[in-house]
Amino acid sequence: METILFFNREIPVLYEVDCAVVGGGTAGAVAALSALEEKINTVIIEKTISLGGTQTNALVSPMMPTHVKGQRINDLIIDRLHKENVQTNDGTTSCSWFNTETLSYVLEELIVERGGHILYDANYVDCFKENxxxxxxxVNTSNGLYAIKAKTFVDATADALLSRTAGVPVESGNEEGQNQQISFRFEMGGINIPKLRSFMKAQGDVFCKIENQDFFEIAMVPGKGHVLEPYFQKGLTDGLLKEEDLKYFQAFTQPGKRDVMSFNCPHIPAIFHTTDPMLRSKAVTKGREMIQRLVKFLPSAIPGFQHAFLIKEAAQLGIRESYRIVGKYILTEQDYLNRARFKDGIARGDWYIDVHSVKGQTIKPEPLTKGEYYEIPYRSLITHEAANLIVVGRHISSTFLMQASLRIQPTVRDMAQVAGIACAYSVKHSIDLNYIDGAVLRKQLWIREGQTWME
Structure with missing residues (x-):
């Protein structure tokens, strides 16, 4: 087995591939699938033992609504979910629903079927650069350190780990250096959802407009007229909740998991920097304390929850934003306002600028209307500093505000599909990723999508 020297220590090369994807989350799994569809040898390095990242390990479901038509890999995943009897369409919104276990299984199955390699329980450590x-x-594994050699590399770490160690400059947070808020999600079982739905309707709830009995959503934000607010205020008065528990409350059903809801809360207070490892650890302990209050309060106060119980805490925090690379093009909120088009536009976004900020954001552009969108240029995925590196996920090259729009899962999947195409093009044509003309990839995408995608 080939070895390399790492701090005067020989470590074996475990894989030699065309494409190495660091991070098996929303972006990484799709980038790998796309590369495998293009018939290049690919490995994913994933720090947990399941694919899907924030979607599965942080329990972030469903996918937020978009009117942009999903690309081929997105459709491939949804079709496979349907074969696993997971309904993804609620008939009302443009959300794409799933349950976390099935999605993780589907992603793994699709990659293994195509001959892809998955290295689980492996943490990225460092990289070697030459010319x-x-x-x-x-990477660090249960058996110690190993090296992976590749022609192309995809940074899908969400925290720009590979990019930062490769010398790529990064930014983080808003103008004051503050990051978006962290969530620590959880699931409860034993919920009588029909009873909960009836209770909410009887209270005059207008938040959830979904009529499909298999899907349901509840929420409470103080001062927004939500019908649950008086019940939460009483919980505060009775000492079951604290003020911080009332800042944001939301829960969704999960198709295929009867009597279960996934909670998009609590929002962790007073954590200003998501890049600080000690603060992330503090967010876990604080979030767990808040979860325990909620799971005790809900059965005592809300009809439908009388026999509910905690079944799962997220395996990772819900981090909305940390580092962002400074790539060849920085996508900005002005591009959002302009509904920007680019010759190298390779993905489209239409989600509003959704800032979950520690401090209120003064600039809040109006949401795009149905049919409006902006494009993400290929140049926002590549860097000057590493010729064979491409970046996909929430940490592509953008401003703080723009990141709050492009970070949703459907948009991330679409940009990741192009990353796989780009890696294959690089390998087959011996052209570095950061020298490929993005307009060529746009044309490649149009050919694969089988539609007039460029119009």
């Missing part, structure tokens, strides 16, 4: 290119990465 402006990454030659190897180092």
């Amino acid at each position: 402006g290119k990454i030659s190897h990465i180092v």
